[in-house]
Amino acid sequence: MKKGYKLIYQRPKTLTDTRINYCPGCFHTTMHKLLMEVVDEMGIQEKTVGVCPVGCSVFAYNYMNVDMQEAAHGRAAAVATGIKRMLPDRYVFSYQGDGDLAAIGTAETLHACNRGENFTFIFINNGIYGMTGGQMAPTTLEGQKTTTSPYGRDVEKIGMPLKMAEIVSQFDRVAYVERVSCNTPANSRKAKKALRNALEYQGKKLGTTFIEVASNCPSGWKMTPEESLKWLEDKVFPYYPLKVFKKPDKKEV
Amino acid sequence: MGELRLMKGNEALGEAAIRAGLQGYFGYPITPQSEVIEYLAQQEPKHNYVLIQAESELAAVNMMYGAGGAGARVLTTTSSPGFSLMQEGISYIASAEIPCLFCNVVRGGPGLGTIQPSQSDYFQSTKGGGHGDYHTIVLAPNSVQEMVDFVYLGFELADKYRTPVTILTDGAIGQMMEKVELPDPIEYKPDKPWATTGKTKDRERNILTSLYIQSEDMEKKNQVLQKKYDQIKKNEVRFDEYKIKDADIIIVSFGLTSRVTRKTVDMGRKKGMKVGLFRPQTLWPFPWEKLEQYAEEDRIKFFISVEMNAGQMVEDVKLAVCGKKPVHFYGRMGGIVPAHDEIYNHIQKLSEKE
Structure with missing residues (x-):
């Protein structure tokens, strides 16, 4: 560093120095950074194993400088179960989108939560299939237009968008459930705190920890990044409120 | 032990x-x-x-x-x-x-x-x-x-x-x-x-x-x-053989069926039929080369693959034999185990034809 300059910000050491394939304005980039900052700050790079899904974040292992396994579509919770049961003292996370976690992988998600598997779900809910070009997701909002719901999601035909955080918070052995976002700096800080909580609870073996991120998809939603932030405020948060759904007792923590 | x-x-x-x-x-x-x-x-x-x-x-x-x-x-x-x-x-x-x-x-x-x-x-x-x-x-x-x-x-x-x-x-x-x-x-x-x-x-x-x-x-x-x-x-090819050295008919079968065909071999031998058993223990890799060697030996009249299906391994036997000798098939399906004498009778008929 040049003399007279002061370092005030840098890429977390556990984030690789590589070109990112996410679209401009997408929350994946922010969430990757926040997660890796937490891994850095907790000093757990050597003890962290991640699982990536099929979806936009299929290449997460290119960006996160930790050991990772790439799962089949929907099976990340089962893969994470296998890893965590073999390596109970490691920090294990699955990083999944809504198609992966809440459509094709619903059974694996719910059963891992019901068993109280001691790993952390990071669930990026952007209400759309981004990677395949903008098709309807299990979390697409009522009336929201996608390439497979060109006239808007018809809940009479396809049902209401799934509320995964609300669902998994019903399980006894799930320890911590919070829905966060990173549409503002304040919310990004809350999201980072939630990630840290989740990994710390995991370290204390309290049960399943589940962070849902009410996320955006400017490309899939056919919006500018700025418009996508407004859509989050106007449409997404009223249906998917940002809140803590479940947390461990103070005694446990 | x-x-x-x-x-x-x-x-x-x-x-x-x-x-x-x-x-x-x-x-x-x-x-x-x-x-x-x-x-x-x-x-x-x-x-x-x-x-x-x-x-x-x-x-x-x-x-x-x-x-x-x-x-x-x-x-x-x-x-x-x-x-x-x-x-x-x-x-x-x-x-x-x-x-x-x-x-x-x-x-x-x-x-x-x-x-x-x-x-x-x-x-x-x-x-x-x-x-x-x-x-x-x-x-x-x-x-x-x-x-x-x-x-x-x-x-x-x-x-x-x-x-x-x-x-x-x-x-x-x-x-x-x-x-x-x-x-x-x-x-x-x-x-x-x-x-x-x-x-x-x-x-x-x-x-x-x-x-x-x-x-x-x-x-x-x-x-x-x-x-x-x-x-x-x-x-990693593995196989097992039974009374095959002087055989002119080779039965190929694996798993449970090979226990039945072993009895077929004993029955055939008693009745003067020169029959032997070739049992692949690895199905992949299949013992293609060994079977090919047998196919090239003059004494071998034909092969028969005996399976509990409609004829699946027989395709690998045919690949190995490569047209050098006739390859027949006998099978039962749907969970039925063939009996050793029904296999013998089938082979008996085949050898009369060959």
């Missing part, structure tokens, strides 16, 4: 897995193999392995992926419909090169089929089974003893080649009781520097994936796999 016990095939397989250093078992109950998970559940408190009754075979095979990828010695067992469900995962496991041991205790199909023994998953097991260009090593036991021996062998081969291995057996061998010699337990100390156990400072991160989005990279990955399969074909 190891410990002698009278055991059911499925339970013997479970016991062998424990002795061979099992670290993770992930399965879903299905007849006729549920005794494996029941046995392992009973024994669990005495040992250190992890056992999960998964919510489905899909979940089970992906727990195998995760746990095997974390460096553990892992096993799952299932029967035909469940094995179909696992094919997606096996394709991923083959590509990510994760050592895993599978056992398919085959029942009659297609569809929900029957719970009686069958060999109708030969194609599925030996030709890949899931999507993409891959093979698993396929071991075919014909006794409770081999159920045990092939668990040790299967785990070893899986580690040696970083590949999924399948024990292809059937409902009869899984269910029947026989005397079995159990090998001494081993202390399993895996050396798997590729496993995802956490990135230490002295190495790059380990990534287990089957995704190669650039065609050139995907082709390279395929070449790596094919090279490995060539090595396996060169090194």
